[in-house]
Amino acid sequence: xxxxxxxxxxxxxxxxxxxxxxxxxxxxxxxxxxxxxxxxxxxxxxxxxxxxxxxxxxxxxxxxxxxxxxxxxxxxxxxxxxxxxxxxxxxxxxxxxxxxxxxxxxxxxxxxxxxxxxxxxxxxxxxxxxxxxxxxxxxxxxxxxxxxxxxxxxxxxxxxxxxxxxxxxxxxxxxxxxxxxxxxxxxxxxxxxxxxxxxxxxx
Numbered sequence: 779x780x781x782x783x784x785x786x787x788x789x790x791x792x793x794x795x796x797x798x799x800x801x802x803x804x805x806x807x808x809x810x811x812x813x814x815x816x817x818x819x820x821x822x823x824x825x826x827x828x829x830x831x832x833x834x835x836x837x838x839x840x841x842x843x844x845x846x847x848x849x850x851x852x853x854x855x856x857x858x859x860x861x862x863x864x865x866x867x868x869x870x871x872x873x874x875x876x877x878x879x880x881x882x883x884x885x886x887x888x889x890x891x892x893x894x895x896x897x898x899x900x901x902x903x904x905x906x907x908x909x910x911x912x913x914x915x916x917x918x919x920x921x922x923x924x925x926x927x928x929x930x931x932x933x934x935x936x937x938x939x940x941x942x943x944x945x946x947x948x949x950x951x952x953x954x955x956x957x958x959x960x961x962x963x964x965x966x967x968x969x970x971x972x973x974x975x976x977x978x979x980x981x
Contacts, residue, residue, distance in 0.1 A: 785963055786822035789884060795902035797856040800884045803892035804954075805946040806907030808937060809918025811956055815907060816888035823884050831889025833865035836873075840936045844896050852900055855881050890937055893946030904968060906950035911938070 792800050804816045813830065820826045829851060834843040850863040858881050864873040879885065887897075893904040907914075911934075919930050947953075950966035 781960065782819055782822040786819060789823065789903060792902040794883075796852060796885075796900045797858045797881065798883070799855045799858075799881050800902040801855075801900055802884060802886050803897065803901050803904045804886060804888040804907065805891065805893035805904065805950070806954075807909065807911045807914035808890050808933060809914040809916070809921065810907035810909040811917075812888050812890075812907050815954060815956070815961065816886050820886055823886075826884045826886055827879055827882050828886045828888055829863075829879055831887065831892055832868070833877075834863065835889070836866045837868070837871060840933065841891055841940045844894070847897070851879060852897075855879070855885065856900070891940060891944075891946070893949060894940075894944050898949060903952065904946065904950045904966075905952045905954050906947045906966060908947075908953040908955045908964070 789800065789802055795801050802819075804812050804819070806812050816828050820828050831843065831847075834846050834850075835841065836843075846863070851861040854861045860881060861879040862876045863879065864876050866872070867874050887901075893901070893906065898904065909917075915930065915934055919927070922930065947966070949968040951969040953964040953966045955962040955964065
C-alpha cells in the first residue's frame with residue numbers, strides 16, 4: 779500500500795506516548811530516504827511537526843545527543859508544553875538560535891538513531907526505512923558529492939558502531955520500502971513483540 783493517508787489515519791488512533799503527544803520515529807541508515815518520507819508523512823498528517831535529529835547531533839557528538847533530546851524535547855512534550863531546542867549548524871559548526879516544537883497530537887522524529895533503546899518508551903510507533911546500509915550510504919555520498927567524502931567516511935564508522943550496539947530495526951513495528959511511486963509498509967518484528975507483550979500484561 780503506497781497511500782500514506784490510510785497509514786496516517788491509523789497513526790492518529792494510537793495512544794499518546796509522551797504526555798498528550800504521539801511520537802512517531804522514522805529511523806534507518808543515512809541516505810535511506812528518511813527526511814523525504816517524513817516530510818510526506820507529515821503532510822498526510824495535516825502538517826505534523828517534524829524534528830530532525832541532524833539538528834541535535836553535531837560533528838563532535840554524532841550519536842551522543844540522547845540527554846539533549848530528553849531535556850529539550852521529551853521532557854517538555856511529556857508535560858504538554860512546547861519544546862525548545864537549538865539546531866546545530868553543520869557549516870558553522872555551532873548550535874544556533876532556539877526553535878519551538880509544539881506538542882501536537884502527532885510529532886515525527888526523523889533521523890539515524892530515532893528508534894534507539896533510550897527513546898523507545900516514549901514512542902507510539904517506530905518505522906524503519908528498509909534499505910541496506912551499503913545502498914543507503916552510496917545514495918548519500920552521491921547526493922552530497924565528493925566534497926563530503928571525509929565526513930561520510932567518519933559517519934559510516936560511527937553509524938556502524940551505533941547500530942551494532944543499539945539496533946533499531948528489530949524493534950520497528952513497520953518496515954517502509956520505497957517504491958517507484960509511493961511506499962510499501964510491511965509489518966516489522968517489533969509489532970509482533972509489542973503484541974506479545976500486551977498479551978502477557980493482560981494475563
